Amino acid sequence: MDLKLIQKLVALMERGKLAELEVEDKESGLKVRLKSEASAQPHAAAAPVVHMLHGGAPAMAPAPAASTQVGGEPAKPAREGKTINSPMVGTFYRSASPEAEPFARSGTRIALDQTLCIIEAMKVMNEIKAEISGEILEVLVENGEPVEFGQPLFLVKTD
Amino acid sequence: MFRRVLIANRGEIAQRVIRACRELGIETVAVYSTADADALYLREADETICIGPPPGKSSYLSIPSIIAAAEVADVEAIHPGYGFLSENDHFAEVCRACKIHFIGPEPETIALLGDKVAARELAKKAGVPVVPGSDGPVEDEARALAVAAKIGYPIMIKAAAGGGGRGMRIARNEPSLVTGFHAARAEAQNAFGDGTVYLEKLVENPRHVEVQILADKHGTVLHLGERDCSIQRRHQKLIEESPSAALTPQLRKEICDAAVRVAKAANYHNAGTVEFLLSRTGEFYFIEVNCRIQVEHPVTELVTGIDLVQQQLKIAAGEPLKVKQADIEFRGHAIECRINAEDPEKDFQPSPGRIDLIVPPGGPGVRLDSHAYSGYRIPPNYDSMIGKLLVHRQDRPTAIRTMLRALDEFVIQGPKTTIPVHRQVLSHSDFRAGDHDTGFVERYLSPHPRIAQGKDG
Numbered sequence: 001m002d003l004k005l006i007q008k009l010v011a012l013m014e015r016g017k018l019a020e021l022e023v024e025d026k027e028s029g030l031k032v033r034l035k036s037e038a039s040a041q042p043h044a045a046a047a048p049v050v051h052m053l054h055g056g057a058p059a060m061a062p063a064p065a066a067s068t069q070v071g072g073e074p075a076k077p078a079r080e081g082k083t084i085n086s087p088m089v090g091t092f093y094r095s096a097s098p099e100a101e102p103f104a105r106s107g108t109r110i111a112l113d114q115t116l117c118i119i120e121a122m123k124v125m126n127e128i129k130a131e132i133s134g135e136i137l138e139v140l141v142e143n144g145e146p147v148e149f150g151q152p153l154f155l156v157k158t159d
Numbered sequence: 160m161f162r163r164v165l166i167a168n169r170g171e172i173a174q175r176v177i178r179a180c181r182e183l184g185i186e187t188v189a190v191y192s193t194a195d196a197d198a199l200y201l202r203e204a205d206e207t208i209c210i211g212p213p214p215g216k217s218s219y220l221s222i223p224s225i226i227a228a229a230e231v232a233d234v235e236a237i238h239p240g241y242g243f244l245s246e247n248d249h250f251a252e253v254c255r256a257c258k259i260h261f262i263g264p265e266p267e268t269i270a271l272l273g274d275k276v277a278a279r280e281l282a283k284k285a286g287v288p289v290v291p292g293s294d295g296p297v298e299d300e301a302r303a304l305a306v307a308a309k310i311g312y313p314i315m316i317k318a319a320a321g322g323g324g325r326g327m328r329i330a331r332n333e334p335s336l337v338t339g340f341h342a343a344r345a346e347a348q349n350a351f352g353d354g355t356v357y358l359e360k361l362v363e364n365p366r367h368v369e370v371q372i373l374a375d376k377h378g379t380v381l382h383l384g385e386r387d388c389s390i391q392r393r394h395q396k397l398i399e400e401s402p403s404a405a406l407t408p409q410l411r412k413e414i415c416d417a418a419v420r421v422a423k424a425a426n427y428h429n430a431g432t433v434e435f436l437l438s439r440t441g442e443f444y445f446i447e448v449n450c451r452i453q454v455e456h457p458v459t460e461l462v463t464g465i466d467l468v469q470q471q472l473k474i475a476a477g478e479p480l481k482v483k484q485a486d487i488e489f490r491g492h493a494i495e496c497r498i499n500a501e502d503p504e505k506d507f508q509p510s511p512g513r514i515d516l517i518v519p520p521g522g523p524g525v526r527l528d529s530h531a532y533s534g535y536r537i538p539p540n541y542d543s544m545i546g547k548l549l550v551h552r553q554d555r556p557t558a559i560r561t562m563l564r565a566l567d568e569f570v571i572q573g574p575k576t577t578i579p580v581h582r583q584v585l586s587h588s589d590f591r592a593g594d595h596d597t598g599f600v601e602r603y604l605s606p607h608p609r610i611a612q613g614k615d616g
Contacts, residue, residue: 089190089210090227121227122257146231148209149224150193 081137083152087128090121092153094143102143104154108136116154119147134158160476161185161235161260166204167225168240171546172452174200174530176238179468188232190225192218194538200530206232213540219243222250229259236260236475238468242542245451246273262475263429264450272425272448275319276357282445285424287417290315290436290444292359303340303358304333310360316340318347319355324394326350329361362444364596365436366405367391369449370418371459372431373470377479380422382415383459383467384489390584392507392600397577398584399455400494401462404555404593405437414443421448430456430471439596454497454547457528461493461551492558493551496566496585498529500543502575503604510575511539520568524552524561537574545576555593559585580604 086092094102094117104116110130119126138155141147163186166176173189177200180187189204194213201207208228211218218224220243229237237259239245251266263269272278276296279289293306296319307314307330316339318326326347328339340356348354371383387403388396406414418433425448432453434446456467465482474480501507514535519527529546531537537545548565552558563585566578583604589595 088227089208089224089231091231122223122230124223146208148228149211149218150209 081134081155081157082132083140084116084128084130084132084154084156086119086147086149086151086153088119088121088126089148090119090126090146092141092143092145092147093118093120093125094139102139104136104139106136106138110134110136110156128153132156132158160478161472163188163205163232163234164236164238164262164472165190165225165229165232165234166238166240167219168238168243168245169195169198169219169541170200171528171530171544172240172454174203175528176240176468177203179466179472182466183469183472185472188228188234190219190228192540194540197536198530199532199535208232213538215243215540222247222253225250226253226257226259229254230257234259236262236472238262238471239451241451241454246449248273260475262471264425264427264431268425268427269450272427272450273320275317275321275447276355278425278447279445281424282421285417285420287421287445288443290359290362290446293357295357296355297340297358300337300340303336306358307333307336310358312336313361313363315359315361316343316356317359318343318351318353319357320351320353321347326356327394362436362438364598365389365438366403366596367396367434368403368406368414368437368443369432369434369453370415371456371467372418372422372427372433373465373467373474373480374422374427374429374431375474375480376428376477379480380419380427381480381482381484381487382419383463383465383487385411385414386455386458388455389595389597390590390599391597392604396455396497397600398494398496398581399458400492400555400558401458402489402492403437407441410441410443417443417445421445429474430467454544455495457526457547457549458493458495461526461549462489462491463487464490491551491553492555493549494558494562495547495549496562496581497577498545498548498569498571498581499577500537500545500574501577503577503580504575507577509539509543511537511543512574513537514545514571514573516570516572517545518568518570520548520565522565522568524550524558525565526551531571545571545574556591559591 104110111133112130114130115127116130117128119128134156136154137157140152140155164180165188166173167190177187186205188206189201190208190210191201192211192213193209210224210228211221237254244250246269248266248269251261251269254261282289291310297303297306313329313331314336316328316330326343328343330336330339343356344354347356366387366389368385368387370385373383374380384401385403386399386401388399390398414435421433422431430452432449435443436446437443452468452471460467500510502510514531514533516533517531526549527546531545550558550561550565552561566582569578584590587603
């Protein structure tokens, strides 16, 4: 991996020209992801997350109204992002088996149709797939915990 | 006795079951759809689980969701209430497979009695009179005409899988039989996924009399007397009372004995209701068995002093009935008025929305079973019942007076309700004289009876 190139890129980031960067070294299989602090805070103020939407669809945070920008400093919400809610009642499992790695943890990049967790209902293991892409900010339920319909499972920063 | 029970229903019956459980020291798990998230009765439950979005098929009718909730909540039994999954033999079967007690009869009994043709055969074998009819499904027009010629007009065409008045037609002559036959089949196919119909002689201006049954798993079958549910609108009951003004002591004994015979023949367990048509001339005919607790069960609770929902829980847990038939005393007269959020002036169309203010009636002899409160929003997704107003007094005239007083006291601001209809019925001379039948509401309360009915050509 070319360290000098990375240093150059980091310098660019510090000057605000680059928000996010992912470098992969094919030989070592090493992957490095860099993100500037500025990009971690979205420019627009995100409205509070709306929970309890139907059908497992991600709850959409309403688009910030123009008026919230007046006065410069946007209000800081408690949490940002969208939630992925449980489409059914059942038991939440983070991995396919007790020994396996969790499908998703905080920081995991998720793509459409990627399995995020399993919810067991009536002895059936239901794979819950992502309907949005982005990055998991937080897993909101413990492994093996019962969940109800509409309960937020993951907090996601969407792309 | 059970330690923990899940209630697979909503509204006033969910509340009623929670009350019974609490009095017996049983923990309750209430399930709800997102449309009912604000309901106050949920606070009385030990645990609540949201099982789905508002449509019934995704929540209260979703067997996987309810079983998953039962497993997550670790309950021993499920009370299905009325409506929804209460008479679904497949659901009872799934409960059994999951080793959860279904509070009701066995799936085989529900399946048998749910098939109206089979239930009629069972009643006949038990020596209980049935309305003369086709004795089985009628597959085609020619056979329908032949059967009708034999038993005589007017004829009722009924769906084998039917209920709630759907898939039913009245025919007074051959042309209306032919059109009604095809219309009923199509309607039944749409409503129940089964277009099988049968024919029956129409008993004109009958009364609807039903007998409450309690049967344990140790061979005891009791009857708790009758309820007269003749005040109906389009086969939906509005007012129920006990005892029936139309039964003599002899007729009462015959009809109650007949109900017990049907329950025994069906190997029935738990609370159930055997429904009969009673003709003007005193003949009674078996109609069907309802394999559930009924909306109007408090009428029987008032005159017998027996808590039917508590008995359901005890029977399902395998306890023998402690009460004997000879111990059951019938005291006074009870009347129930169903208070629905419907607009009687607009053909009883549902009137959901926010209840701005509700002030319940009270005083001697009054009972109100209702989950509503000031600020409650009646969801548009389910039935329109706000509550059941009941009175229990020493005799029928006094009960009618108390009910009129209670209806006057009852304040519901916001939705339109059936309260004015109840006032009209209770004030009518025919009702006061006990001289009413299932045609009463259409005859006296419909603004355009002939046009409004549409099917009784």
